Structure formats: structure tokens, C-alpha cells
Amino acid sequence: MPSAAERTRTLVQSTCSAVLLVPGLRRLPREQLTPLARTVGPEGDVFLELPTGSPVVRAAAHARAGEPEAVLEITDVAPVSVPHRVRGRAWVSGRLTAVPGLSGPGRTTLRLETGESYVDDLWGTGEVRPEELRDASADPFLDHEAELLQHLATAHGEQLRSLRGLLGGRTAGRCPAHLPSVVPLAMDRYGLRVRLCEPAGPYYDARFEFPEPVRDASGLSHAVRTLFEAAAR
Secondary structure (H helix, E strand, C coil): CCCHHHHHHHHHHCCCCEEEEEECCCCCCCCHHCEEEECCCCCEEEEEEEEEHHHHHHHHHHHHHCCCEEEEEEEECCCCCCCCCCCEEEEEEEEEECCCCCCCCCCCEEEEEEEEEEECCCCCEEEHHHHHHHHHHCCCCCCCCHHHHHHHHHHHHHHHHHHHHHHHHHCCCCCCHHHEEEEEEECCCCCCEEECCCCCCCEEEEEEEEECCCCCCHHHHHHHEEEEEEECC
């Protein structure tokens, strides 16, 4: 399974919704606290682009030594329609400083000199030290996961439903009309997670691990096909 550091790094580098929580600025409209872009530097610091006139940029420009402390809060929402679509959140804390010369017109780059991070997601919770975030690798499919899940949901419904056969007694012997629907919820190099929604409303998740972590699109396609073939048997 991915480590807490890997999961946090994946969320930071993703296009998930994010907002900067800065003391004294918390009551501002969310759009004024949302970075336009974010990247992770080689030392694990997070670089954030914001409009030059943003209150966050002004706070960073006029801060005293060691200020302002800020928290980047990232919210991960499932790209397919499922009950309770929030899949997780991550918080990366640190000091904000302005970085001159890296931005385009009307934008300013800020560096979040990362301190402690924390993730709370489908895997559970975990704290991440700065060096762990620096050394972690984001999931190789983070840029394509949404498209992959949407494709599975729209084009492979029958194969997804066949996964119920791998769950043993939980669905054995039940009338087909009363079996849970199966929606792809998350995919990474290690496996596929689905959400099973009962007709009466309750839901639960199931995780199907690949035999080994996959590295590229070809390996992922083979792993998913092998999983569906095992379910069909």
C-alpha cells in the first residue's frame, strides 16, 4: 500500500481543490486563498502561484522573520458519482516566503517551506515529516486517474459488477436485484478500490490489490484485465 508520505505527495501534486489557511486571513472568500498552481520542489517545499494582489501575497511580503505560518489544505473528491465523494484531505504546514522572478504577469510565486504534514484518507490517517515528503514519489497515474475511473464506470459496468464474486460470502446467494452496485472509487499503482452501494442505501468499500505495483499504462491495463478475468472465473 502507498505510504502516508506517498499519499500526501500525490495529493499535493494533483489538481485537487486546495486552500491556504493563513492566520488573520481565514475569513476571506475561499477564492482569494486558492492557489492558481502548485508544484513541489526538489527539497520538498511547495511552490504556490497566486494573484499578485492577493492578501496572502501581501502577508508574505510584509511578514517578519518566521512568519507567516500557513497550512495548505487539500481536498480530494472522487471523479465519479458515489455517496460521500470526499476521498481524503491532506494538510501541509510551513512558512510562506515570496520567490521573486518565477511568475508570469499578474502572478507571484510563494514558497511553503514545509514542516509537518498530515493525511486523512481512504487508507487511514498518518503524519508525514518534511524529509519523508521530500523523498516520496507521487503516484504515476495521478494525472490520469480521473479519466481511468470515468472510463471504467461508463464502459466496464459488467466487469465491475463481476468483482462482487471475489468478495465471498458477503454477496453469495443473493438475488441479483438485491446485489449492491459497484462504482470505481480510486486507482493507483497498487490496486483498485470500488464502492459497493446497497439498494437500501448503505455502502462499503472493497480493495483489490494488483500482484505487484505497476509502473506504466501497459502494466496497469494488464493488471486490470487480469483482475477482471479472475472475477469472471
